[in-house]
Amino acid sequence: MLARFKKHIVENFQFLENKKLLLATSGGLDSMVMSHLFQQLNFDIALAHCNFQLRGLESFGDQTFVQEYAATNEIPLFVTQFDTEAFAKDYKLSTQLAARDLRYNWFYELLETENYDYVLTAHHADDNLETFLINLSRGTGLEGLVGIPEQNDKIIRPLLLFSREEIANYAAENTIQWREDSSNASDKYLRNKIRHDLVPLFKELNPQFIASFQKTQSYLQDAQTMLEDASIIVYQQLAKKEEDEIYFDLKQLKRLPNYKSYLYQWLHEFGFSSWNDVYDLVESQSGKQVFSADFRLLKDRDSLILSPIHAEKEKSEYFVNKNSTEVNLPLNLSFCKVSDLSLPTNTAIFVDEDQLEFPLVLKRWKQGDSFQPFGMEGKSKKVSKFFKDEKLSLIQKENSWILWSGNRIVWIVGLRQDERFRIINSTKNILKIELEDGSQGF
Known part of the structure; x- marks a missing residue:
């Protein structure tokens, strides 16, 4: 020996x-x-x-x-x-x-x-x-x-x-x-x-059973290696990673005759165990979810979205004082007075500072919130309906932040400004609020 x-x-x-x-x-x-x-x-x-x-x-x-x-x-x-x-x-x-x-x-x-x-x-x-x-x-x-x-x-x-x-x-x-x-x-x-x-x-x-078993297991190990190689190739074709989320393209997935095997290969390391529930997500309606201890798998239209479950809850509200020039939590926002005006974008808006009620408040959206989308004077819209029209996933909705002035929405950050704070001819003080690179509003 x-x-x-x-x-x-x-x-x-x-x-x-x-x-x-x-x-x-x-x-x-x-x-x-x-x-x-x-x-x-x-x-x-x-x-x-x-x-x-x-x-x-x-x-x-x-x-x-x-x-x-x-x-x-x-x-x-x-x-x-x-x-x-x-x-x-x-x-x-x-x-x-x-x-x-x-x-x-x-x-x-x-x-x-x-x-x-x-x-x-x-x-x-x-x-x-x-x-x-x-x-x-x-x-x-x-x-x-x-x-x-x-x-x-x-x-x-x-x-x-x-x-x-x-x-x-x-x-x-x-x-x-x-x-x-x-x-x-x-x-x-x-x-x-x-x-x-x-x-x-x-x-x-079989007196040689151990030797026979070792030979069989060697074949199984070769098969496992081949499966892992194939899994990597297919993953690269239909999975896309964005930040800490992974998107699986369901149209491509369902073309595979054995897609359940691929789902198992990709997801078992994330702690999922209710495999029938995981497989059922492929044909279920949008919004259905399956959870492991640390991760969530969500069906959203033509995608399965894998995302971590954050153990620590963040603060529900963040305040922005009148003289603040920037905030770093929960987003990177800058505030500066300007004299020149350009068209607002998803990442930068221009508001009438005199219409703002300080401190401003950053917080998550909730059912029932409504605002007047920029360009829709006098017309209000439920935030939930706006999200639906924008085709946001459940995870994107959960990750969205809203900037409030008193009981009025100023900005669905990164998506749409409120009409009520737009610059008009009588505006004297223009405040530019910008979402910095590397940060996201939803």
């Missing part, structure tokens, strides 16, 4: 040479074999042990075992203890997910504070198979079947090539000691049920 491992590292992980490596070490069979292998290859390693305090004295026995091993072999060691059950309760997680979050957060912290380059974990081929079967039993896309990645950012898994049996044989041949986790014998967890009951049956049916 040592020769195969060395060849595996040279061919696939040569970048680990001369790097400082942090080995996740529980004290169990897999991590102790991994530690032994890297010592044989003379890598610069340290051990990182998490005591999750889930098995009473046994957990502290594991910690002591790893501490003694590190001291005997003169290997740097980092140890931490977690109140895993309290963390799981506070964040409403399963114990396993809580332990995973705690572990990886600590690993990344160590990389930064202790100047290590990579974290190595001892996941092996049987772990990969068990993960595959768990995902298969729950229902998953292709990415759930391609297995545990050999590298995920700074996390490296160099033992995925080897089966649990190979690792156990290597430990026996080299008299490597380890600690047995008593929870591995329990069928409390789904993974253990698969490990104890299902996998042995597959191996009985």
